[in-house]
Amino acid sequence: xxxxxxxxxxxxxxxxxxxxNIRLSINEGDWLALVGESGSGKSVTSSSIGGLLPRELxxxxxxxxxxxxxLSSLKEKEWRTYRGKAISYIFQDYQGAFTPFxxxxxxxxxxxxxxxxxxxxxxxxxxxECLNNVNLPAERVYKSYPFQLSGGQLQRAAxxxxxxxxxxxxxxxxxxxxxxxxxxxxxxxLLAEQQKQTNCAVLFITHDLRHVRKFANKMAVMRKGEIVxxxxxxxxxxxxxxxxxxALIAAIPSLKQTKERLVTx
Ligand SMILES: Nc1ncnc2c1ncn2[C@@H]1O[C@H](COP(=O)(O)OP(=O)(O)OP(=O)(O)O)[C@@H](O)[C@H]1O
Ligand SMILES: [Mg+2]
Numbered sequence: 001x002x003x004x005x006x007x008x009x010x011x012x013x014x015x016x017x018x019x020x021n022i023r024l025s026i027n028e029g030d031w032l033a034l035v036g037e038s039g040s041g042k043s044v045t046s047s048s049i050g051g052l053l054p055r056e057l058x059x060x061x062x063x064x065x066x067x068x069x070x071l072s073s074l075k076e077k078e079w080r081t082y083r084g085k086a087i088s089y090i091f092q093d094y095q096g097a098f099t100p101f102x103x104x105x106x107x108x109x110x111x112x113x114x115x116x117x118x119x120x121x122x123x124x125x126x127x128x129e130c131l132n133n134v135n136l137p138a139e140r141v142y143k144s145y146p147f148q149l150s151g152g153q154l155q156r157a158a159x160x161x162x163x164x165x166x167x168x169x170x171x172x173x174x175x176x177x178x179x180x181x182x183x184x185x186x187x188x189x190l191l192a193e194q195q196k197q198t199n200c201a202v203l204f205i206t207h208d209l210r211h212v213r214k215f216a217n218k219m220a221v222m223r224k225g226e227i228v229x230x231x232x233x234x235x236x237x238x239x240x241x242x243x244x245x246x247a248l249i250a251a252i253p254s255l256k257q258t259k260e261r262l263v264t265x
Contacts, residue, residue, distance in 0.1 A: 001028050003168050004024070004064070004201060008023060011044055013056055021062075026169070026218075031192070031204060032204065032219065041222055042205045051083070087167055104131075104143075108161060133197075134194070141157060151179055163200070169200060172205065192215055209237070219232075223244045228245070229242040229245045
């Protein structure tokens, strides 16, 4: 079943077209990777889904549906119940996921209070369970402030927070770019486990085709504001049709030669 359907989406900044005619569909349980050169419009597209476009960027045509709901018809108040619950985000800047001067536990609590009617005790046990699920020392992390955790730990906590309400769609915009490659692989592995448990759809933006091959069942390639190619990951990587996709793949020789494995030291 389709979770997200984007039809003919065009976004402009004044007279300049930033993304054009985007068509994208993500089903329950899909992990769709969006790749493409810097500035091609990946983040603009993904922020438009959650209603996060800055004021100066305008959706000039097209529609975005989540389930049966046309997201562009939502009022700001309705967005508050959608964000975090139906759609959640994980960003590259994991520090940005948390406010610096509030403990992680307090931030989980705030989020759960906004969306659920659970008792204080139940909220805490839910948060601890969720932190535990992403292999964090739950009690300690719950009491910690963001600056007391490592980047990898913070990104795990961000994944826990993003999945605790079982969203239909999880958008991860370069979630591991700021992490070393081994930590990145572990964090993505965790994201994959969380996805399996919740069966949410994932929109994954990355520059790393090895991660695309390993985690995404579908992919779309963007260039200059347009999707130039999309399909099943195995098919696109094996038989790229567009010259730009071919160039992207050719730029990573190791993609063909090595089968990446998670290294445990
Ligand atoms: N607030 C804004 N005002 C004007 N132009 C913008 C704004 N935000 C983004 N753009 C432009 O939109 C285009 C797409 O940017 P976007 O951030 O989506 O690229 P991207 O594919 O995510 O790149 P990267 O891989 O570097 O993150 C760029 O030309 C960018 O300069
Ligand atoms: Mg971006």
